[in-house]
Amino acid sequence: MQIKWAALGQTAGVSLAITLAVVVVFALGNLALSRREAAAEAGNANSAKGTAALVAAGVCFAACAGVVLYGISLIAGK
Amino acid sequence: MEHITFLVAVVIITALAFDFTNGFHDTANAMATSIATGALKPKVAVAIAAVLNFAGAFLSVKVATTISGGIVNEKTGLQPSIIFAALVGAILWNLLTWLKGLPSSSSHALYGGLIGATVVGVGIHGVNFTTVVSKILIPAVASPIVAGVASWGATKLAYLITRNGNQKTTTKGFKRGQMFSSSLISLAHGTNDAQKTMGIITLALVSAGALHKGAQPPTWVIVSAGAAIALGTYMGGWRIIRSMGSGLADIKPPQGFASETAAATVILTSSHMGYGLSTTQVCSGGIMGAGLGGPAGKLRWSLVRRMVYTWGLTLPAAATVAGIAAFVADKGDWGVVVVGAALVIGSGAMWMLSRRQPVHADNVNDVTPVEVPAAQTAPGAPTTATATVAA
Structure with a gap:
């Protein structure tokens, strides 16, 4: 009986890395969004800080959306 | 041909019935944590899951060409019985x-x-035990652990990163994220599991001579398999949703997002690598990891234990029942009728039993009074009902 431990380990490692990356990026986006709201409440949503936070959040969420689209393409392409 | 036609009709109906139970059994996988955290309303959640399961059925038919993935030797002729x-x-x-x-x-x-039906009907040589070990047993043990570890780490990081943020905003953000992560699980589930039913029906049609060997599933097969799993999903296996969403741990939005992301990732990567994994076990593993990684860091171990025992029992128990059924069904048409009657009576009896302690959309998030402090129990929760579901 031959079991491909390397393939198993690879699958596990890739899963772990992707999960952590997605959740970290999403959490950062979330944090940025909350910074932006803090700026808005202080009355300067369009300050450099507020805008930077909004852009950062947008980049983070776009990255997550990209991973989701890749995931869907994996499902469909099989 | 008379015999074949009757049997094939029975197989198709039974396959759709299995597809239906598969749907409502697995709604919890994608939606339990989203319902528990309030990211989605229970009815909305099952509706989304149903639509995505249906859609998923149309995404691919590649798995449908081999239903068993080489576990049983399909070349020796997988008889309809x-x-x-x-x-x-x-x-x-x-x-x-x-x-x-x-x-x-x-x-x-x-x-x-x-496996059980093949051993009885064909003989022990009809089962490829090497494939059983490498494609089912090892992933079955490994995948919940990987999902659990990933989810644990992701939960820790999610809390760490957002600790200085405005809790209200970040919670809302994680709930939004949960909508996507649980939807992705639903879609993947529809693709994987509806295809199994398509494969079974197609195989039955091939054995009856209605389709040539190696044919793609006809459109009506794809539509009916997708519809059966979607309908089952929409019925919502509320009992299981309660166990997974509220029974294992108290799940908050960051934990729900982390566990769903871990589950979706593990499901997609391993099915990409060709492992026949269990969505259920992966999702449960993810929830366990998120429960341990959360601020409370607590799991209800008694339920964890019972789940793991059930996982271990699933293969042999289904094999035993199927073995007995194969023995009887092999006797001819009357045997098939007897097994069919036993199936209907058994299912009916279990449905009647479930009525004694109903769990539905309105009480799905009640937690069990036995295992949690009284303060967290929703008022008016029927004590015996919730206790027995968890018992």
Whole structure:
């Protein structure tokens, strides 16, 4: 009986890395969004800080959306 | 041909019935944590899951060409009576675990049923035990652990990163994220599991001579398999949703997002690598990891233990029932009728039993008074009902 431990380990490692990356990026986006709201409440949503936070959040969420689209393409392409 | 036609009709109906139980058994996988955290309203959640399961059925038909993934030797001729017996074993086990509110793998139930029915109907040589070990048993043990570890780490990081943010905003953000992560699980589930039913029906049609060998599933097969799993999903296996969403741990939005992301990732990567994994076990593992990684860091270990026992039992139990069914069904048409009657009576009995302690959309998030402090129990929760579901 031959079991491909390397393939198993690879699958596990890739899963772990992707999960952590997605959740970290999403959490950062979330944090940025909350910074932006803090700026808005202080009355300067369009300050450099507020805008930077909004852009950062947008980049983070776009990255997550990209991973989701890749995931869907994996499902469909099989 | 008379015999074949009758049997093939029975197999198709039973396959759709299995697909239906598969749907409502597995709604919890994608939606339990989203319902528990309030990211989605219970009815909305099952509706989304149903639509995505249906859509998923149309995404791909590649898996449908081999239903067993090489577990049983399909070349020796997988007789309709064996498929029928396998389905009976799988359905009965699915219903029993649903009654107990335990998430168990529908795929394992089906594989177990196929193994049991093949051993009785064809002989021990009909089963490729090497494939069983490398493609089912090892992933079955490894995948919940990987999902659990990933989810644990992700939960820790999610809390760490957002600790200085505005809790209200970040919570809302994680709830939004949960909508996407749980939807992705639903879609992947529809693609994987609806295809198994398509494969079974197609195989039955091939054996009856209605389709040539190696044919793609006809459109009506794809539509009916997708519809059966979607309908089952929409019924919502509320008992299992309660166990997974509120029974294992108290899940908050960051934990829900982390566990769903981990589950979706593990499901997609391993199915990409060709492992026949159990969505149920992966999702349960993810929830366990998120429970441990959260601020409370607590799991209800008694339920964890019972879940793990159930996972271990699924394959042999479904195999045993299917083996008996195969023995009887092999006797001819009357045998098939007897097994069919036993299936209907058994399913009916379990449904009647479930009525004694109903769990539905309105009380799905009630937690069990036995295992949690009284303060957290929703007022008016029927004590005996919730206790027994968790018991």
